[in-house]
Amino acid sequence: MINVSVVGAGQTKFGRHPEYDLRELFSFAAVEAIEEAGISPTDVEAAFIGNLSADRFNNQCHIAPMMVDFAGMKGIPATKCEAACASSATALRAAILAIESGIHDVVIAAGVEKMSDQPTPSVIETLAMAADQTFEAGPGITFPGIFAVLAVAHMHKYGTTREQFASVAVKNHANAVHNPLAQYQKEITMEKALSSRMVAWPLGLFDCSPISDGAAAVVLVRTKEARKYTDAPVKIIASTQASDTMNLCDRDDLSTLGAARRASHKAYKQAKLEPQDIDFAEVHDCFTIAEIIATEDLGFFKPGQGGPAVEQGLTRIGAEKPINTSGGLKAKGHPVGATGVSQLRELYLQLRNEAGKRQVPNADVGLTHNVGGTGASCAIHIASRW
Numbered sequence: 001m002i003n004v005s006v007v008g009a010g011q012t013k014f015g016r017h018p019e020y021d022l023r024e025l026f027s028f029a030a031v032e033a034i035e036e037a038g039i040s041p042t043d044v045e046a047a048f049i050g051n052l053s054a055d056r057f058n059n060q061c062h063i064a065p066m067m068v069d070f071a072g073m074k075g076i077p078a079t080k081c082e083a084a085c086a087s088s089a090t091a092l093r094a095a096i097l098a099i100e101s102g103i104h105d106v107v108i109a110a111g112v113e114k115m116s117d118q119p120t121p122s123v124i125e126t127l128a129m130a131a132d133q134t135f136e137a138g139p140g141i142t143f144p145g146i147f148a149v150l151a152v153a154h155m156h157k158y159g160t161t162r163e164q165f166a167s168v169a170v171k172n173h174a175n176a177v178h179n180p181l182a183q184y185q186k187e188i189t190m191e192k193a194l195s196s197r198m199v200a201w202p203l204g205l206f207d208c209s210p211i212s213d214g215a216a217a218v219v220l221v222r223t224k225e226a227r228k229y230t231d232a233p234v235k236i237i238a239s240t241q242a243s244d245t246m247n248l249c250d251r252d253d254l255s256t257l258g259a260a261r262r263a264s265h266k267a268y269k270q271a272k273l274e275p276q277d278i279d280f281a282e283v284h285d286c287f288t289i290a291e292i293i294a295t296e297d298l299g300f301f302k303p304g305q306g307g308p309a310v311e312q313g314l315t316r317i318g319a320e321k322p323i324n325t326s327g328g329l330k331a332k333g334h335p336v337g338a339t340g341v342s343q344l345r346e347l348y349l350q351l352r353n354e355a356g357k358r359q360v361p362n363a364d365v366g367l368t369h370n371v372g373g374t375g376a377s378c379a380i381h382i383a384s385r386w
């Protein structure tokens, strides 16, 4: 059983931020989380910061000390964690383990990414470095193409349709309308989603997460101490991670992600829960097909039923299994290194009844699912109301 709780959370608005640099984005999120925890930056003992590629996006390596120094935490151990788009979920796990080990009492887990400094082709080339260079990125495939391959495999095996992909986008854009920090706070129609320009068949523009800047942070403490910081801490009751082959051609089945199945199986065991006990989830919808696969891999719906479920509205707020109440990567935005911690921030808000118009009624237990690369990494966290 995990004995770590969240006592403060912060996030910048996701989107394009030419006016701020990486350290400013980190600082906005970190200081918000620290203030919410009712502590000062000098009370934080260690920081773990997710980031995919500040070296390529912003010409800056070795970012962790720079981030903590700027945010008033000078001198503490500061470590960058990288697992592609799952970078900040692995930072979160490292922070949890640092507390569980007994070495630290107050730790910040965060993520930051500033992608929009580069033009789109260069961003896409950098993201492709998270796929296998020899078998995938080198020969020329990039992420929209890779997820298009998974989409075709799912369509072929289960009859999943482009309308079902579009249902994910329509739902997530509708949720993001109520998230003031989302990149796209605008609804879209099925017609608009289906008629958007093709990126990599069968995935069009509205099947893709956007290019984003942003940061997210949480303050973690030992659960038995958590009430000293806030009346409504959020308990982390599972933290797991699994891996898979880097290249798709070594996998038996492209309609599922093995790392997500393995990590979620372990997470349910750790939390002593079953998929039906999860009230809502933030899942890694980097492309709409990824949300459908996630809801199957997490055991919310049987294999092949994720598409019909979203089409029938079962994953809307107020329905059986609300998914991506924040707007998800699709509409909230996907500053890749910040996404995992941002997902936990949504759980923190929901479990404290602070999610406003996107609040899930009776939300007691939530789950985050953060995928790195083509699914070679996956980290799962489960959190519950105090």
Ligand SMILES: CC(C)(COP(=O)(O)OP(=O)(O)OC[C@H]1O[C@@H](n2cnc3c(N)ncnc32)[C@H](O)[C@@H]1OP(=O)(O)O)[C@@H](O)C(=O)NCCC(=O)NCCS
Pocket (backbone or CB within 6 Å): 085, 120, 124, 127, 143, 144, 184, 199, 205, 206, 208, 209, 210, 211, 286, 287, 330, 334, 336, 373
């Ligand atoms: C799909 C993609 C190629 C579009 O990039 P682009 O062609 O440079 O698009 P632009 O930035 O020129 O934007 C053109 C318009 O589309 C909108 N737009 C861009 N991406 C969008 C998206 N994913 N969803 C909705 N709208 C989007 C922009 O807001 C802009 O609208 P406007 O004209 O009203 O201002 C890019 O968003 C992308 O690569 N996404 C995937 C990112 C990724 O792979 N992440 C990692 C996943 S593992």
